[in-house]
Amino acid sequence: MAIVDSPVVQDIPAAEVPDPNEDLYHAKSWVTKYLFCQDAKVIAIQYSCTALGIGLLGLVLSWVMRLQLGFPEVFSFIEPAHYYQFITMHGMIMVIYLLTALFLGGFGNYLIPLMLGARDMVFPYVNMLSYWVYLLAVLVLIASFFVPGGPTGAGWTLYPPQAILSGTPGSDGGIILMLVSLSLFIVGFTMGGLNYVVTVLQARTRGMTLMRMPLTIWGIFTATVHALLAFPALFVGAIMMTLDRLLETSFFMPVISEMGEILSYEGGSPLLFQHLFWFFGHPEVYIVALPAFGIVSDLLSVHARRHVFGYRMMVWAIVIIGALSFIVWAHHMYVSGMNPWFGFFFATTTLIIAVPTALKVYNWTLTLWRANIRLTLPMLFGLAFIITFVNGGITGLFLGNVAIDVPLSDTLFVVAHFHMVMGIAPILVVFGAIYHWYPLMTGRMLDEGLGKFHFWVTFLGSYIIYLPMHYLGFIGVPRRYFEMGETTFIPESAQDLNAFMTIVTLIVGFAQLVFLYNLITSRKNGVEAGPNPWKATSLEWQTAKTPPEHGNFGKTLPVVYRWAYAYGLPNAAQDFVPQNLPPELVATHVGNQVPDTDGES
Amino acid sequence: MIVAYAILLVGIGTVVFHFVSPWWWTPIASNWGFIDDVIIITFWVTGVVFVAVVLFMAYCVYRFRYKEGQRAEYNPESKKLEIWLSVLTSVGVAIMLAPGLWAWDEFVTVPEGTAEFEVLGQQWSWMYRFPGKDGKLGKSSTKLIDDDNPFGLDPKDPNGQDDVLIEDSELHLPLNKPVKVLLRSVDVLHDFYVPELRAKMDMVPGAVTYLWFEPIRVGTFDILCFELCGTGHYDMRGSLVIEEADAFNEWFEAQSTFAETLARISPEGEIEHKIAANAAENSF
Amino acid sequence: MTEAHVEGQQHPLGVYIKVWAWLFVLSAFSYMVDYYDVQGYLRWTLILIFMILKAGLIIAIFMHMAWERLALVYAVGVPVLAVLVFTFLMTHEADYTFDTRGTFFVESAP
Amino acid sequence: MSESTPGAIMRPDGVEGVIADWSSDQRAFKKVPWGKAMMWIFLLSDTFIFGCFLLSYMTVRMSTTVPWPPVSDIFALSLGGEPIPLILIAIMTFVLITSSGTMVLAVNYGYRRDRAKTVLYLIITAIFGATFVGMQAFEWTKLIMDGVRPWGNPFGAAQFGSSFFMITGFHGFHVSVGVLFLILIARKVWKGEFDNETRGFFTSQKGRYEIVETLGLYWHFVDLVWVFIFAFFYLW
Numbered sequence A: 001m002a003i004v005d006s007p008v009v010q011d012i013p014a015a016e017v018p019d020p021n022e023d024l025y026h027a028k029s030w031v032t033k034y035l036f037c038q039d040a041k042v043i044a045i046q047y048s049c050t051a052l053g054i055g056l057l058g059l060v061l062s063w064v065m066r067l068q069l070g071f072p073e074v075f076s077f078i079e080p081a082h083y084y085q086f087i088t089m090h091g092m093i094m095v096i097y098l099l100t101a102l103f104l105g106g107f108g109n110y111l112i113p114l115m116l117g118a119r120d121m122v123f124p125y126v127n128m129l130s131y132w133v134y135l136l137a138v139l140v141l142i143a144s145f146f147v148p149g150g151p152t153g154a155g156w157t158l159y160p161p162q163a164i165l166s167g168t169p170g171s172d173g174g175i176i177l178m179l180v181s182l183s184l185f186i187v188g189f190t191m192g193g194l195n196y197v198v199t200v201l202q203a204r205t206r207g208m209t210l211m212r213m214p215l216t217i218w219g220i221f222t223a224t225v226h227a228l229l230a231f232p233a234l235f236v237g238a239i240m241m242t243l244d245r246l247l248e249t250s251f252f253m254p255v256i257s258e259m260g261e262i263l264s265y266e267g268g269s270p271l272l273f274q275h276l277f278w279f280f281g282h283p284e285v286y287i288v289a290l291p292a293f294g295i296v297s298d299l300l301s302v303h304a305r306r307h308v309f310g311y312r313m314m315v316w317a318i319v320i321i322g323a324l325s326f327i328v329w330a331h332h333m334y335v336s337g338m339n340p341w342f343g344f345f346f347a348t349t350t351l352i353i354a355v356p357t358a359l360k361v362y363n364w365t366l367t368l369w370r371a372n373i374r375l376t377l378p379m380l381f382g383l384a385f386i387i388t389f390v391n392g393g394i395t396g397l398f399l400g401n402v403a404i405d406v407p408l409s410d411t412l413f414v415v416a417h418f419h420m421v422m423g424i425a426p427i428l429v430v431f432g433a434i435y436h437w438y439p440l441m442t443g444r445m446l447d448e449g450l451g452k453f454h455f456w457v458t459f460l461g462s463y464i465i466y467l468p469m470h471y472l473g474f475i476g477v478p479r480r481y482f483e484m485g486e487t488t489f490i491p492e493s494a495q496d497l498n499a500f501m502t503i504v505t506l507i508v509g510f511a512q513l514v515f516l517y518n519l520i521t522s523r524k525n526g527v528e529a530g531p532n533p534w535k536a537t538s539l540e541w542q543t544a545k546t547p548p549e550h551g552n553f554g555k556t557l558p559v560v561y562r563w564a565y566a567y568g569l570p571n572a573a574q575d576f577v578p579q580n581l582p583p584e585l586v587a588t589h590v591g592n593q594v595p596d597t598d599g600e601s
Numbered sequence B: 001m002i003v004a005y006a007i008l009l010v011g012i013g014t015v016v017f018h019f020v021s022p023w024w025w026t027p028i029a030s031n032w033g034f035i036d037d038v039i040i041i042t043f044w045v046t047g048v049v050f051v052a053v054v055l056f057m058a059y060c061v062y063r064f065r066y067k068e069g070q071r072a073e074y075n076p077e078s079k080k081l082e083i084w085l086s087v088l089t090s091v092g093v094a095i096m097l098a099p100g101l102w103a104w105d106e107f108v109t110v111p112e113g114t115a116e117f118e119v120l121g122q123q124w125s126w127m128y129r130f131p132g133k134d135g136k137l138g139k140s141s142t143k144l145i146d147d148d149n150p151f152g153l154d155p156k157d158p159n160g161q162d163d164v165l166i167e168d169s170e171l172h173l174p175l176n177k178p179v180k181v182l183l184r185s186v187d188v189l190h191d192f193y194v195p196e197l198r199a200k201m202d203m204v205p206g207a208v209t210y211l212w213f214e215p216i217r218v219g220t221f222d223i224l225c226f227e228l229c230g231t232g233h234y235d236m237r238g239s240l241v242i243e244e245a246d247a248f249n250e251w252f253e254a255q256s257t258f259a260e261t262l263a264r265i266s267p268e269g270e271i272e273h274k275i276a277a278n279a280a281e282n283s284f
Numbered sequence C: 001m002t003e004a005h006v007e008g009q010q011h012p013l014g015v016y017i018k019v020w021a022w023l024f025v026l027s028a029f030s031y032m033v034d035y036y037d038v039q040g041y042l043r044w045t046l047i048l049i050f051m052i053l054k055a056g057l058i059i060a061i062f063m064h065m066a067w068e069r070l071a072l073v074y075a076v077g078v079p080v081l082a083v084l085v086f087t088f089l090m091t092h093e094a095d096y097t098f099d100t101r102g103t104f105f106v107e108s109a110p
Numbered sequence D: 001m002s003e004s005t006p007g008a009i010m011r012p013d014g015v016e017g018v019i020a021d022w023s024s025d026q027r028a029f030k031k032v033p034w035g036k037a038m039m040w041i042f043l044l045s046d047t048f049i050f051g052c053f054l055l056s057y058m059t060v061r062m063s064t065t066v067p068w069p070p071v072s073d074i075f076a077l078s079l080g081g082e083p084i085p086l087i088l089i090a091i092m093t094f095v096l097i098t099s100s101g102t103m104v105l106a107v108n109y110g111y112r113r114d115r116a117k118t119v120l121y122l123i124i125t126a127i128f129g130a131t132f133v134g135m136q137a138f139e140w141t142k143l144i145m146d147g148v149r150p151w152g153n154p155f156g157a158a159q160f161g162s163s164f165f166m167i168t169g170f171h172g173f174h175v176s177v178g179v180l181f182l183i184l185i186a187r188k189v190w191k192g193e194f195d196n197e198t199r200g201f202f203t204s205q206k207g208r209y210e211i212v213e214t215l216g217l218y219w220h221f222v223d224l225v226w227v228f229i230f231a232f233f234y235l236w
């Protein structure tokens, strides 16, 4: 407990590095201030808006997909090829262009410097480039909707040979633009990612040890490291597939007889791509999950007015999950025809990962124990996250247990699993985080009433979409089917259930529009937040101004004396003690912020 | 208050739904019942934890809701509790994993002497090939595929001459006879799955994959392609008829062999009709 | 060579020259393996040994890893294990593919 | 080698030092400037890229049933009538190693604030680098004239050509980028931008001699990758 116990502060060592960024670069013109801006906070907002914008497209695609599934043959404009293009784009947009970009580019950029007491990222210029390359990747992605043949319909997993053969929609231009867009995304992300990692490792303020960082930062940091090491596999896969498609090399292509015609490929290995893809893909799902883990810990702690339970275990769990997730990838390939021997290895590693994850879940709930829980919006989203994540994680255990995956793989059970654990749980955290940090970014609160509506509809709605979907998976209903048609084994009632899920999807979708409205109007009309409205301890709320200005803090950087979870300290004057409150003031200080960081004073 | 009830409701609702929902396994028709059992085990282990976590949360939200002036307990960690929880979880994992691995071992280990046949996938239809009297399938090559030789069999391989070719999506298998299914694709990835059999495996062009099972129930079942293979993926269906050995043999005899199809193409051509003197006992 | 830690990484030129020479020698050795047409396990072992020695020298001396604090060394070195595991597994995967091809396919042009 | 900086605490060595460094404040890699830390992490990421390239090459080579072409004969070159196997590759290897040697000298002189020598060695390094790329181009031309294409070749497995062009192409791209930066940095050193800490035109960050070391890391990495390519692609 020595590390976390804050009343007894160890010495803050003398500065090794004097405020290394005090001579900040200052923008000279409107263009460099708002458009090509190098301030991480502006870049963060650019990232977030772009990601939410493209996410909205992903959402609309999901409605169209659901319409087809719920009411087959009603919407004649949806052809099979379109359907496959929609699911592909939906999956890819949601996982990569929305969640990865939002958590790392958006939240990462905003929160890392602020929470660590840095003035900016270490390489602001590269950081800015990162956003513009990301934007370019998004534009290329959108462009693929307009090329002849449309976007690719190979599924977001892009498995060759089909991805580049003519039997799959979008195999002319669509797949190439997809691969180009992914490569651009990776290049752009790498520029940003190096910034996040180096900032965390090398640019913390005095007293901010790694073991005092808020879990948000731990989550984002580990996810970024993950991304830097996992994206290379996708990058290499994308390059090789581009070559296979354009130059007819045979990396992934064996001899193929397509529609009676023998193609010129020979000797390649389709499974190689799957390994590369999942060597990236599995870490990728944790890239999406780990920031959510971190952020939700902070949301729960702040709004339960209690420290996170078992902070050190939480940190180690993140790190262990991170490390293990590089050796579980082939659990997506149990029935891919790979070497059967792998099943034993990967099932074991996969289920081992459940142990640190389970500990995180326990610690979240134990954070609530003997707390003083305020049911604010971020808290509600946090609670809902735990439920949906446990539900989705547990179904992961079914799939991870190799023999069980045999009947369940590629059924709707898998779709239900990953929507529960990825499409809902982290999305709920995103919403909670937006309700939590919006006041910091804009100085105003989001509307509470609209927020409650948004919460209940989204949480309950999406839960009842995906819970029953598991059972369709048990029946044996396949995923990625344009329509089921006649079968001997699927009961009539399954179609009614599908229609029900579609209707709920549309209702949930409507709630998102309400959220969007709230997001836009509250910028002008929201209640003034004032400094540190949630009475939080972490540094981002201790800035001189709300919203923080360029350079984040006042003349001097804050000095950190304790961990970020000093809530309910017995001998403190109030129920929270900011990280930078000098020890001698703990017993007396009352107020939302620590006095002398108030900038100009 | 409402929130606590809502959480409670979600937890209880989930359990109730599990027991009353009309949607559940399609009745099994193969020897893989053990996989279903492992699922039931997993349901119990994870279900208990799910309910425990949700109930605990509901209780906390109800009991420790905000009161002005109240302070939360300050007690950052408890080694003892965390060790206990890790151990219990690990035990839970072991209870699920052990039977799972055992079942997988069964699944990938084909018993000696199991009869083989081949399923051939292509966009977007199924074909099947049985070994003839010799019990051996001839070698193939995708390069040899043409209209006259849709399976791409090697005409020079004596084992292939008596192979029985079924250019139709309907497959028949005899009851209670274990079979090893060799899966081959000529173009893209496909996946052979019959929900009642519980066994599926991808078909990979440029390789041959396999699975095995023993049919234990007579009936006609759907064969579906379970790996996205292009626009026609959803329409790539077949049917599997499991029947008594007599009925099967009758069907089987009516099919033609590779040699016969070759002969049909070039009647005057010399075709060596090699039939292994002693038919292997693992033939159909 | 720790005395010269005043400003960044400064080391006597002698070390660099020696390592440079060694790199030449080792490269020459690995070239000899091919030139004299050594085959089989001996070939692979020799190639690997020379490769690892060369790589080690470059990383340790030219890239100054030998003088860095272990915190950095581990941070850079440990993740590479993931690639090694991946490679190891892929050898088994490739072997398996090769075997099924040999068992079931004929190698013949139309 | 405990070292003490004014005002800093004594740092233990070895594994204890790892723990001490990682649990300290401000920075985890002591005395490592931001640029260098960034380069190391970038190189780690790049290692994964090259690792994936090489293991993909390994996988396709091991799984194809078509025999692999006789590499050492294909890369043989006739010098004075006799074909000598792999000779060009051997020369390229020596060129790259030499450039690595000159680079390390440039870094060294940079830290000694010896502007002229730094520039000299940077330029020499760039020249060797460019020579390497030139020989690579020659190699490609020769191979293409022999009929090797990304999609096939007369000597054996098609994956030989595709892997060759892809891997050496990607490596050559790294070398070329390195040459560009060598010239760029040489120019900056020459103009004294690192002595008076001029701010970069784009980045508006101060120029420092550390940049030479950072660039050095990149250059040695390119050499390092070649060691593996040489072993696995040409010799194996």
Ligand code: HEA
Pocket: A157, A285, A286, A288, A289, A331, A332, A333, A350, A351, A353, A354, A355, A357, A358, A361, A389, A390, A392, A393, A394, A395, A396, A397, A399, A400, A401, A405, A408, A409, A410, A414, A417, A418, A421, A422, A426, B045, B046, B049, B050, B053, B089, B092, B093
């Ligand atoms: C955020 C994303 C995310 C997360 C966190 C996870 C988490 C997990 N996933 Fe999931 N998964 C996906 C996203 C994610 N997954 C996606 C996108 C796909 C499909 C891709 C595609 O094919 O398109 C997929 C597919 C997928 C498959 C492949 C299925 C198939 O295609 O056949 C498998 C198989 O092993 C799997 C397993 C797991 C496991 C074991 C976990 C574990 O990490 C879960 C751990 C969590 C818990 C276990 C819950 C908490 C624990 C407790 C409360 C204690 C109770 C536990 C015990 C008693 C042990 N997932």
Ligand code: HEA
Pocket: A052, A053, A055, A056, A058, A059, A062, A063, A065, A066, A069, A087, A088, A090, A091, A092, A094, A095, A098, A099, A154, A155, A156, A157, A415, A419, A422, A423, A424, A427, A458, A462, A478, A479, A480, A481, A482, A505, A508, A509, A512, A513, A515, A516
């Ligand atoms: C994070 C990832 C994510 C998210 C959020 C979603 C959200 C949804 N998804 Fe999707 N989905 C995937 C990832 C995701 N999905 C992936 C990877 C696939 C596989 C593709 C493939 O097979 O190749 C898939 C496939 C998939 C299918 C299967 C298609 C098939 O196999 O035939 C279906 C069918 O119902 C579906 C439906 C939905 C629905 C109804 C929603 C939602 O409507 C659920 C409820 C909505 C919300 C909770 C709100 C979400 C909010 C936003 C997206 C932010 C929007 C921005 C603003 C409000 C500003 N998705």
Ligand code: CUA
Pocket: B121, B122, B123, B124, B189, B190, B191, B225, B226, B227, B228, B229, B230, B232, B233, B234, B236
């Ligand atoms: Cu064949 Cu899907």
Ligand SMILES: [Cu+2]
Pocket: A281, A282, A285, A329, A331, A332
């Ligand atoms: Cu996974």
